Amino acid sequence: MSPKERGDVAGVLVLDKPKGPTSHDVVGKLRRALGMRRIGHAGTLDPMASGVLVMLLGEATKLGPYLTAHDKAYEARVVLGRGTNTLDAEGEVTAEAPLPAWLTEEITQVTQGRAGTKITQALDLERARTEQAPPAFSAIKVQGAKSYDRARRGEAVELAARPVAVRSIELRGAGILEPERLVFLDVSLDVSKGYYVRSLARDLGLALTVPAHLGALRRTQSGPFGLDAAKALGAPAEELRAAVLPLAAAVRLALPVAVLTAEGVVRASQGKRLGAAHFSEPPPPPRPDEPSEGEESGTSAWLSPEGRLVAVGKWDHDGYVVQRGFTDVSVDREVESEMHVVSGRRFPP
Incomplete structure (x- = not known):
């Protein structure tokens, strides 16, 4: 039976991934919804993250190496005062510390629309970053084993820094998380392939002398594909099929x-x-x-x-x-x- 007779489609579908499922889960759900097997994606999103997930259908799976190379844009929440082993809100707490008085004062300034000096300096350090150490809980392989598998076994994992580029980081606001009274910074950023936003949270905390983790993450853009064209994962199959960008149209964008x-x-x-x-x-x-x-x-x-x-x-x-x-x-x-x-x-x- 030919792909046409099976109802297979070839092209790019932009989904707005919800929080909860893994990127692999999304592939499985889409396979069942469209009744086809040959589906992949261009750039993993962690379960706690939401937003743009570029799905590759049929022949478009061959575009994976090129579409994953695109820059990505995010909106992120960095929580200050608590660190976790995974560098995000789903990990085990590894450190807690009260904010120093100067940082509390600067957070107050941010809530009033003014940027604190040391927060600004910490963001400037990140804007100048050319190398970044990935999180231990990542899929990078170390001696043939995925880093997160080794980290889950309690092994000490230190990954070598990798080249990255930070196109922009903007401070969007700050506030307090109730009822734990944890302080957060909201930022938007545009970064290259290979950049880990969880590592951003860790490194901002280091620059501000407090433990930190990533509290929330939403991808707003992956190369030319943004939320404006994204479909919900649970949309009807007919709507999903209608939203598939044909191969030629997709590559003209990408x-x-x-x-x-x-x-x-x-x-x-x-x-x-x-x-x-x-x-x-x-x-x-x-x-x-x-x-x-x-x-x-x-x-x-x-x-x-x-x-x-x-x-x-x-x-x-x-x-x-x-x-x-x-x-x-x-x-x-x-x-x-x-x-x-x-x-x-x-x-x-």
Whole structure:
């Protein structure tokens, strides 16, 4: 049975993830709602977090490496005076301390619309950050085991700092959490791939000399995909299907785009190296802010003259090479094979 006959769709669906389920749970719920198996996501959200979760359906799962590389925007609440082992509100309390008088005074200033000096300095330190130590409770592997598994066993886990970029951090307000009388700071931030907002809470606490943890988190943007286009996880299947952004439309938003000639379509579909003559609109040059390393660096989406997504590729020394090939779900697998469109050797999954 072809994907079309099964009712599979290919494209990007933006969900507003609620608090509670894991990103893996969301994948499972969406599989059941749409009756299809090939679904992934671009960028995990912790169970306590809500907001934009970019879902990849069918052939769009091949876009994962490129869409996860996008910057993310968040609204976060940092709770001061209490630290946890997971660096968020769901962890076990590991430290508590009263706020020093100067910090209490600065919090009061924030509630009155004025920024305290040391709070401002702590945020400036974070804005200048170029490396960040991930939380011990994360999926990063250490000697073949996920870091959170080792941390749950009580092992001391210290992860090496990783490159990150902070585009902006703005202080939005402050207040008191009742009934525990814990103080919080609300911030909005725009950060690069690999940035942990839980680590932000830890590091702000260190700068302000008090334990801290992440009290709440909402992702408002993932690359070009924002809450304005997001659908509720529990929306009817028909509404979810109608909200799926087709492949070509999604890559026009998410990646630089080039247009192939008819001959270029054939060569790209066969996984062959291309030259400039195989594009009617060649890939644009890399932007200064694009990563210089990694699979997502210097990539562009290649469309057919009719506007169908054929491949994602990049310049490689003396020509353009295919990184991912894409097929039309309306075409049966038998026909795809005859057209040489699908090739596990040429197009890695």
